[in-house]
Amino acid sequence: MTTAIALTIGFIILGPFIGGLLEGMDRVVCARMQGRQGPPVLQPFYDIYKLFNKQSILVNNIQDLLVCGFLVFVVFSGVLFFMGEDILLVFFALTLAEIFMVMSSASANSPYSSMGAQRELVQAMTYEPMLLLTAIGFYIAAESFRVDDIARTDIPAIVYLPGIFLGYVFILTIKFRKSPFDLSTSHHAHQEMVRGLTTELSGNILALVEVAEWYETVLLLGVIGLFFVNGTWWGLVLALVGILVSFFFETFVDNVFPRVHWDTMVKSTWMFTLIAGGINLFILVLIR
Amino acid sequence: MKISKSPWIIHYDGSSCNGCDIEVLDSLMPKYDLERFGVVNTGNPKHADIFLVTGGINAQNKPVVQQIYSQMPFPKVVVAVGICACNGGIFKECYNILGGVDKAIPVDIYVPGCAARPEAIIDGVMKAVALLDKKREEMKKEAKEN
Ligand code: SF4
Numbered sequence: 001m002t003t004a005i006a007l008t009i010g011f012i013i014l015g016p017f018i019g020g021l022l023e024g025m026d027r028v029v030c031a032r033m034q035g036r037q038g039p040p041v042l043q044p045f046y047d048i049y050k051l052f053n054k055q056s057i058l059v060n061n062i063q064d065l066l067v068c069g070f071l072v073f074v075v076f077s078g079v080l081f082f083m084g085e086d087i088l089l090v091f092f093a094l095t096l097a098e099i100f101m102v103m104s105s106a107s108a109n110s111p112y113s114s115m116g117a118q119r120e121l122v123q124a125m126t127y128e129p130m131l132l133l134t135a136i137g138f139y140i141a142a143e144s145f146r147v148d149d150i151a152r153t154d155i156p157a158i159v160y161l162p163g164i165f166l167g168y169v170f171i172l173t174i175k176f177r178k179s180p181f182d183l184s185t186s187h188h189a190h191q192e193m194v195r196g197l198t199t200e201l202s203g204n205i206l207a208l209v210e211v212a213e214w215y216e217t218v219l220l221l222g223v224i225g226l227f228f229v230n231g232t233w234w235g236l237v238l239a240l241v242g243i244l245v246s247f248f249f250e251t252f253v254d255n256v257f258p259r260v261h262w263d264t265m266v267k268s269t270w271m272f273t274l275i276a277g278g279i280n281l282f283i284l285v286l287i288r
Numbered sequence: 289m290k291i292s293k294s295p296w297i298i299h300y301d302g303s304s305c306n307g308c309d310i311e312v313l314d315s316l317m318p319k320y321d322l323e324r325f326g327v328v329n330t331g332n333p334k335h336a337d338i339f340l341v342t343g344g345i346n347a348q349n350k351p352v353v354q355q356i357y358s359q360m361p362f363p364k365v366v367v368a369v370g371i372c373a374c375n376g377g378i379f380k381e382c383y384n385i386l387g388g389v390d391k392a393i394p395v396d397i398y399v400p401g402c403a404a405r406p407e408a409i410i411d412g413v414m415k416a417v418a419l420l421d422k423k424r425e426e427m428k429k430e431a432k433e434n
Contacts, residue, residue: 027323036321043326046293050337053291053424055361057334195332202334202361 004148007082011218015078019214020044022221026251033255044214048207056203059108064205066104071212073097078219084148087138087226091131094219098124101197101209108200116196120184122262126269127171133277134223137164140284151229156238158227163280165227169246170272174265175220178250180257181265221247291337291363291424292417294326298336300356302389303379304343307403308370312340315406315413322410325417333359338416339393340409344372346384350392357393363423365416367397369409374398 024041031038040046058064077093080086098120106117135145141160142150150157158165174181179188185196193199198209224246225239260268301309316322316329330336333356345353357366368389371377375388389395396419399412 031321031323035318037324038321039323039326043294046326047296050291050294054337054363055427057359057361191331195330195335198335199332200334206335 004082004084008079011078011082011215012075015075015218016211016214019211019217020048022217022247023214026247029248029251030255033252044210048210051207051210052204054203056205058205059110059200062107063104063200066100066107067201067205067208067212069100070097070104071208071215073100074212074215074219078215078222081147081219081222084146084151086145087147087150087223088135088145090147090219091135094131094216095124095128097212097216101212105197105200110200112194112196112199115193116184116199119262120197122266123174123181123184126181126266127174129270130167130171130273130277133273133281134164134168137161137277137281137284138226140281140288147226150226152231154230156228156230156235158242160284161227161280163276165224167273167277167280168223168227169249170276171269172220172224172246173250173253174269176217176250178254180253180260181269182254182259183262183265186259290421292421294328295337295413295417295420296328296330296335297338297340297413298330298333298356298360299340299342300353302341302343302349302353302373303346303385304370304372308342308372311403311406312342312369312409315409320406320410322413325414327413333357334361336360337364337420338413339364339366340369340413341366341373341389341395342369344376344379345386345389345391347386350386353389353392363420363427365396365419365423366393367399367412367416368395369399369412370404371400371402374400377402 021041023044024039027043028038028041073093074097077090077097080093081090102117102120105113105120108114138150138157138161139145141157142153144150177184177186179186182188183196185191185198198206201209221243224243228239228242229235299309299312314320316327339357339360341353357364366389368374372379373389376385379385380387397412397415399408401408
């Protein structure tokens with residue numbers, strides 16, 4: 001219980017710092033892959049500071065409230081996760097947070113923003129099955145939906161769930177808004193609909209979105225860690241290595257693949273979900 | 289910490305011949321890599337701090353430039369890149385050209401050259417960045433007074 005509370009407090013306080021650092025590292029690695037020097041590692045924090053110091057133009061009076069809802073529910077799902085609660089609940093709360101974000105962009109009277117919102121919904125539809133399969137996989141492997149039970153099993157979940165792990169890493173590309181699946185909004189300049197989801201956000205509201213995304217990054221990478229931990233110290237080391245390798249992999253994919261059309265994304269992701277996740281689950285049910 | 293550590297730019301092509309646009313993009317490429325100063329090409333006026341305009345102003349793009357400028361949140365800086373953007377350049381005498389960017393919006397930094405070299409553009413952006421800090425201070429002072 002004490003570790004759970006320590007983890008949760010650590011998540012609330014350090015979450016944005018870890019998320020921001022990871023983004024900074026991502027940007028440097030990304031630049032090096034392209035043969036550039038790249039920004040300093042602390043660049044995301046400079047950006048946030050700048051955004052908090054800018055004038056923020058509100059296009060309506062509900063937008064900021066919805067963005068706050070996004071932040072609150074992302075943090076809430078993270079708290080649930082690190083407290084060791086039900087993993088299904090974590091994923092549902094995360095989806096709710098996503099809906100807040102979509103509502104916020106859809107509320108703005110701008111075609112780019114609403115198109116971003118629509119694409120975000122398509123993305124949610126694309127990765128949601130795999131998220132559910134991940135939860136079910138954990139349940140079959142550890143016979144519990146509770147995160148603390150899953151974390152304490154003797155054999156790390158990855159042994160039972162290699163396919164589901166791959167599927168999860170696959171949808172992480174969508175969640176992290178990495179090319180080829182950065183349809184709704186992108187961290188790069190080459191964006192066909194201005195900035196998509198965040199077009200109409202500015203100043204401190206945009207900063208809140210960034211902070212929420214950092215929290216989300218930490219939470220999603222935490223789930224990666226959950227595949228590896230087993231209550232021992234080497235489980236933790238394994239989890240850390242797993243997290244870093246997956247994160248590096250996402251950066252790599254970001255630089256290698258161009259953005260795809262939305263139906264390619266839906267088809268390929270569902271296909272991968274069905275093959276990797278489905279077969280893994282099927283075998284698991286047979287042997288257990 | 290200064291807000292100038294994170295200048296995000298928006299680039300608008302007025303009636304430029306594309307020479308300066310290519311140089312602007314060139315300064316973001318691996319050789320010059322403006323991103324090492326934290327510069328990001330946002331393409332969204334609502335996220336941008338620095339407005340890079342290339343090419344002169346004509347009757348058709350005047351409202352566009354003004355629109356983009358008005359959508360940018362304070363503090364903001366305008367950089368006119370290339371001699372066309374400064375005063376019309378070789379197109380100055382054309383029947384459709386009104387003149388440089390300052391015919392439409394207030395310009396802070398002029399980067400001459402035809403085409404402006406990437407080094408000059410980077411220099412201009414860095415000058416703009418210093419100006420951002422100054423404008424932010426002024427903004428703070430104004431907010432205090434009101
Ligand atoms: S300054 Fe020269 S290169 Fe630049 S837009 Fe004008 S004519 Fe083209």
